[in-house]
Amino acid sequence: MSLTNGPQAFPRSEYLRRVAAVKSEMARLNVEALFVNNPGNLTYLTGFLGRSSAPQCLVVSMQKEEPTFIVRPMDAAAAIYQSFLDRDSIVIYPENLVGNPDTDVYDAVIDFLHDAGLAKSGVGLEGYQLSARAAEKFMRRLPQARIVDVNRTVTWVRTVKSNLEIAVMKEVAAISDAAIMRAEEVIRPGVREPDVVAELLTTLTRGFNGKAGTSLPHVFLNAGPRSATSHICWTEETIEHGTHVNLELSGFRYAYAAPLSRTFSIGVPSDHLRRAHEAQLAGLEAALNAVRPGATCSDVAGAAYRAIEKRGFNKVSRCGYAVGIDWVEQTASLNELDKTELKPNMTFHLVLSNWMMREGDFGYVLSETIRVTESGVETLSAVPPKLFEI
Amino acid sequence: MSLTNGPQAFPRSEYLRRVAAVKSEMARLNVEALFVNNPGNLTYLTGFLGRSSAPQCLVVSMQKEEPTFIVRPMDAAAAIYQSFLDRDSIVIYPENLVGNPDTDVYDAVIDFLHDAGLAKSGVGLEGYQLSARAAEKFMRRLPQARIVDVNRTVTWVRTVKSNLEIAVMKEVAAISDAAIMRAEEVIRPGVREPDVVAELLTTLTRGFNGKAGTSLPHVFLNAGPRSATSHICWTEETIEHGTHVNLELSGFRYAYAAPLSRTFSIGVPSDHLRRAHEAQLAGLEAALNAVRPGATCSDVAGAAYRAIEKRGFNKVSRCGYAVGIDWVEQTASLNELDKTELKPNMTFHLVLSNWMMREGDFGYVLSETIRVTESGVETLSAVPPKLFEI
Missing domain, CATH: 3.40.350.10 (Creatinase/prolidase N-terminal domain)
Known part of the structure; x- marks a missing residue:
């Protein structure tokens, strides 16, 4: 050969x-x-x-x-x-x-x-x-x-990355960011979900700044009455005014993912959606403040849960997991039972998304890919953690 | 709820x-x-x-x-x-x-x-x-x-499909066909592989005739010196004149796949590529002629292997497998050891692709998604089994 x-x-x-x-x-x-x-x-x-x-x-x-x-x-x-x-x-x-x-x-x-x-x-x-x-x-x-x-x-x-791996994950994060910004341009009432997804897959594959996606990107788009659902791709339905769209996506370079989630309100957000956003954003900020070498997964999750509860919401699902090759690494888990100690260059998908089954089938998504630094935390994404309004 | x-x-x-x-x-x-x-x-x-x-x-x-x-x-x-x-x-x-x-x-x-x-x-x-x-x-x-x-x-x-399942697989086959036709439009020398793939993912997601792809499509694009490779997505390289591009792809509807492979020569095909195409096409035709209820997987594979050998080539890999939800079904396999009897409405990805390790790292792809009928065979794709020339 x-x-x-x-x-x-x-x-x-x-x-x-x-x-x-x-x-x-x-x-x-x-x-x-x-x-x-x-x-x-x-x-x-x-x-x-x-x-x-x-x-x-x-x-x-x-x-x-x-x-x-x-x-x-x-x-x-x-x-x-x-x-x-x-x-x-x-x-x-x-x-x-x-x-x-x-x-x-x-x-x-x-x-x-x-x-x-x-x-x-x-x-x-x-x-x-x-x-x-x-x-x-x-x-x-x-x-x-x-x-x-x-x-x-x-x-x-795999949980502790080298600086070379972090550099690739930052390239991927820039691609995921570009797809979220593209979503802001293409999510419109009257557009079919697959037509939005096609645009996002294009961005995730063409890449950003000369760095392409090198394997199949992932997009989860859960809209309208399906905002309470997760882990399903999308449907053939059309996006409607007065609803919201939950988007979780990642490009991939050399198998590394850098997932990112944002919620898009089609029209003025309902009071409930705005309150959910504020609660989950507070959870994100509390979690980010808790991340530092020596803290545990449990500490980070606990900080997020308390901030969310203080705002009248309850989150059942964990607050994230170790991330890298192929998206989820089946190791450290951001839940209160997991006492894994954080070390510099560990990377997590910090997930503040919340699927609230007893609140009218309602879901809201917000997540960041983060790196534990020598003294605290770095978010790999540059997209603001806002509730997008279309 | x-x-x-x-x-x-x-x-x-x-x-x-x-x-x-x-x-x-x-x-x-x-x-x-x-x-x-x-x-x-x-x-x-x-x-x-x-x-x-x-x-x-x-x-x-x-x-x-x-x-x-x-x-x-x-x-x-x-x-x-x-x-x-x-x-x-x-x-x-x-x-x-x-x-x-x-x-x-x-x-x-x-x-x-x-x-x-x-x-x-x-x-x-x-x-x-x-x-x-x-x-x-x-x-x-x-x-x-x-x-x-x-x-x-x-x-x-799962191996024997209902007519309802066949109808969905035909919708998917039309989407896969559209992507191959799109490939003929966008594969050009000087274009980066990810830029080609982005166009194909778009077609596979937007779908055909109002029927969209409903989950992540798959594309494998192996070009130039990588024509001998399989099961890797694509690279960041640029397509070059005088090479060829192997494309294997499928859309998905309700998790059903209908994979299809075609080879694209960039410029006039080399004599070796043309001979490989003719041998594998003869294998495809022989296999299709062998498919009928009562014949076995072994019969179909044997017919293909003999036709290929007659034209001076040797194919090591099997000639396909049962296909349906999530692409490969881990059941009937089109190899000479598999004595599974074909029944009406079984569906296969009939793969005449050939990765020839001892012939200068050369690969050629050709495949069809087929259905066993009451009396013979139906190919779900309408794209001719030709060697495309760009």
């Missing part, structure tokens, strides 16, 4: 820094090999951006500087082009393991562990996306290994 | 037909309750289109006509609005189960099974997305249940 590494999002030293951080966790867990199949973790450790219905698998070994990427034949070229890995760190498994009821990619991974002399060592398995059936296969085919469930070990390493 | 069922993609009778088909499988497996957490299966059985990092869970019980949707508070409004379910078939679990290391949504599901008197019966667990850790929790907290791994039972029910 003549294809070589293409332009990389980060230098080799950055990937090796990440791998070293994972190996340090492996040493703590006393495992010689770590099996990774969470696509976001695979991106983090290699630069590879492919997403496919066929599992993509990585093995980090204490014996070897680079991880080994065990890849489907049709994904090999992309692995070579996008990842920082040397050609001999990419193992191509037989295509007939795809869509085959009897054997699958995990057989190729287990074969690799046997061949690499790792079948009798401690082997960490990422539990996050591994089915019970696949986990059972690892147990059965590696009877002499000491299998350790390392659920989210790599994901936790 | 005052929100009620919104406009539905399908009538209640269609959802009940699907649920009945699943119950018939449950009877065969001798289980009283079936736990479903594959988002595509949840859409299939309820109409709900939300996608979130928090698991969404459904229980189909032999005791009850409708499934029970066990949902996060912030997703409840969307569940009520989008699904066909009555309000009392939606159970809202406590928000503090999200992002909580000790308890999770599966605890809520297990509680529900206890409360519904199903804890001592046969309980089917969808193994597809269920982690080893979650499966272990079901075992531990349901010690008197007979747990059965029903990996892909619901997904298999």
Whole structure:
């Protein structure tokens, strides 16, 4: 194959820094090999951006500087082009393991562990996306290994970003900002929701300041009677005067997200909408004031909840979560039970959105992507946290 | 809550037909309750289109006509609005189960099974997305249940579409067609890849003939030296004269995809590209000729492989897979090992694309979404299977 590494999002030293951080966790867990199949973790450790219905698998070994990427034949070229890995760190498994009821990619991974002399060592398995059936296969085919469930070990390493990662997230934040500003231009009564979304996807893909979106952007647009809904994309309905539009979106660069939410009132906001905005804005400000190294997720959430309650509202959902590759990182959570300590360069999607089920099916959205700094907090977005009026 | 069922993609009778088909499988497996957490299966059985990092869970019980949707508070409004379910078939679990290391949504599901008197019966667990850790929790907290791994039972029910589903897939196919025709207008030398993709996302979202895309479309654009790559979105590079662009895309309506792939030569195609096109087109024609009720996946794949080999090429990857909600259905696979028998209204993404690793990092794409008819085959797309020349 003549294809070589293409332009990389980060230098080799950055990937090796990440791998070293994972190996340090492996040493703590006393495992010689770590099996990774969470696509976001695979991106983090290699630069590879492919997403496919066929599992993509990585093995980090204490014996070897680079991880080994065990890849489907049709994904090999992309692995070579996008990842920082040397050609001999990419193992191509037989295509007939795809869509085959009897054997699958995990057989190729287990074969690799046997061949690499790792079948009798401690082997960490990422539990996050591994089915019970696949986990059972690892147990059965590696009877002499000491299998350790390392659920989210790599994901936790991701929570503290390097300055290089922060720089990319700022590029993405500028793209998300541009889409919110575009929304102000295109949200109008009488316009179909998909026609608004098309304009936002365009902005999120073309990008900002010469930096394009490099994978599919996400937009959630919940309008009118659907303002109480979340996590659904949009409908075929038309935007109506006297309603409001909740918008949550992000561009993506090299898989990094920087989500942002704003609410758009079509016409003069109702008193209830204005009061909700003021309560959630107070919650945002209280949360931002609480963010500093040494404070906990619980402290930040508590500050937001108290500020909201003081204004007569109640928020049930958490106030956000760790953010980075693929949007949500399944680690630190901004709720009052989570005592995770904040550290500089942790990034969060701070979500003051509030879906109020007992108040006439009403929802309002407001969020920021933030970075914990040495002394406090930085919001990556430059869009004011206002209630937009169309 | 005052929100009620919104406009539905399908009538209640269609959802009940699907649920009945699943119950018939449950009877065969001798289980009283079936736990479903594959988002595509949840859409299939309820109409709900939300996608979130928090698991969404459904229980189909032999005791009850409708499934029970066990949902996060912030997703409840969307569940009520989008699904066909009555309000009392939606159970809202406590928000503090999200992002909580000790308890999770599966605890809520297990509680529900206890409360519904199903804890001592046969309980089917969808193994597809269920982690080893979650499966272990079901075992531990349901010690008197007979747990059965029903990996892909619901997904298999999805393979044969109703005429109503086919009608939606044809609407999507028209949208995918429009995007390929748009690509012919906007792919030009000197244009950045993201600028092409932005135009395609616009077409896929605005839709065709008044039918919009209702969730995020997918576009894979692999150009120039990256024609050998697959499953990566696009890059920030500029399209160059004398290269070619591989495009695979789909719009989505009510979560249904109708993928389509075409290759665009920038300038006169090289002899190698033309020969590859002719070989893969011969493969497509041979495959289409082999599709009929009673033939197998293996028959179709074999016909394609033989036609391609006859023209001096070799294709390693399979020739496609069952297609429908969320693009790939993890069931029937068009490879020579798969003896699944074709039935009327099965739908496939028939993929003649070929990534040829030993031929100078060269790839060519060509695919169709097809339906098995009573007597043969129907392609849902109206775009000719040609090599486009820009």
